[in-house]
Amino acid sequence: MNPAIEEKILADHPDQEDLRGTVGYWNFLPPDELDELLRLYNRVSHKTLRISKTLGIEGKKLLREDDDYEDLRNFTEQYEGTASPDEQMHLEWQDLLAADPELEAHLSSLPDSVFSGKQHTKHGARAVFFCYSRPAHDREASVRDGQDVWSAEAGDVKWYMVNLESDAILEDAARIIEFVRCDPKTPRRVQIDQEKLSAVRKSVEKHIAKTYLRKVQAPVGVKPILKAWMELN
Numbered sequence: 001m002n003p004a005i006e007e008k009i010l011a012d013h014p015d016q017e018d019l020r021g022t023v024g025y026w027n028f029l030p031p032d033e034l035d036e037l038l039r040l041y042n043r044v045s046h047k048t049l050r051i052s053k054t055l056g057i058e059g060k061k062l063l064r065e066d067d068d069y070e071d072l073r074n075f076t077e078q079y080e081g082t083a084s085p086d087e088q089m090h091l092e093w094q095d096l097l098a099a100d101p102e103l104e105a106h107l108s109s110l111p112d113s114v115f116s117g118k119q120h121t122k123h124g125a126r127a128v129f130f131c132y133s134r135p136a137h138d139r140e141a142s143v144r145d146g147q148d149v150w151s152a153e154a155g156d157v158k159w160y161m162v163n164l165e166s167d168a169i170l171e172d173a174a175r176i177i178e179f180v181r182c183d184p185k186t187p188r189r190v191q192i193d194q195e196k197l198s199a200v201r202k203s204v205e206k207h208i209a210k211t212y213l214r215k216v217q218a219p220v221g222v223k224p225i226l227k228a229w230m231e232l233n
Contacts, residue, residue, distance in 0.1 A: 085174030110228075117190035117231040118182055126164040126192065127232040128200045129180050133157050133225040134212055150222045157227070158212070162200050164192075169207055179232055192231045201229070 001021070010017055025048075097104055120127060136155035142148050161170040161179060170176060208224045 120232040129230045130160040131228045
């Protein structure tokens with residue numbers, strides 16, 4: 001709404017004087033049957049409410065005549081106000097770094113396959129936690145070197161936890177963190193014999209080969225890199 005520009009617009013289009021200074025917006029929703037497939041309604045309502053908040057529109061007729069403004073507003077507050085599990089974990093990591101400026105350098109200096117143990121949160125239960133770096137095809141390096149290159153830098157990092165009672169492998173980091181979370185004062189507890197630990201590690205690496213490595217069509221010889229692991233007992 002630059003005054004100089006507005007003056008020029010009105011000079012060229014005096015018929016638009018009543019329209020200047022107003023904002024209009026339209027939303028287009030598909031039929032209910034199609035909307036159920038596209039799942040657009042929640043996304044459109046969220047964007048509509050953001051427009052309403054930005055422009056200060058208090059009108060009731062936002063999307064449909066039977067929409068309730070408060071219901072949509074509450075949906076938006078929940079949508080914007082609740083961090084995802086990954087976001088919560090990232091914030092927790094940032095808090096750790098803020099509390100100890102030397103922590104990141106210390107962790108970076110640790111060797112791969114670093115191992116420890118702690119008490120399981122459930123009495124009598126036993127499990128083993130793993131953190132693996134999973135390589136992926138490195139396009140830039142492949143173009144540069146003239147051959148297929150697979151690297152950890154091009155891949156990701158994945159958590160796994162094996163329940164030793166059922167042999168089930170859990171991959172949900174948001175659930176795993178509840179078992180492995182600790183602080184510097186948490187006592188180290190190592191009791192599982194080496195033969196059992198080695199067998200569990202091999203089972204996880206076979207699982208990664210059958211799932212992730214097969215999915216990305218990794219060539220023979222490409223393997224995940226164990227970054228850290230910990231027994232829970």
